[in-house]
Amino acid sequence: MLRRREPVPFAFVAEADRFRSNVAPPPRERPTLGQLAGRTLLGLTLVAGLVGSLVIGTPALSTDTHSDTQQSQASEGR
DSSP: OOOOOOOOOOHHHHHHHHOOOSSOOOOOOOOOHHHHHHHHHHHHHHHHHHHHHHHHHHHHHSOOOHHHHHHHHHHHHO
């Protein structure tokens, strides 16, 4: 029927967290001037897009109370 299995020791997983290699990874390559310029241009483009959308979207979100008073004054003058 159902056999009861013995628990599997997972001590090797705990040891893997403590394992330190004596091999150093290779040093990271420095980005070239073109790569730095490209990253800077991309960042500036993203920031300009966010600022532009904020500038364009702000008037649409503001409540225009002056047009209501102008319309009411125009209707009273007639």
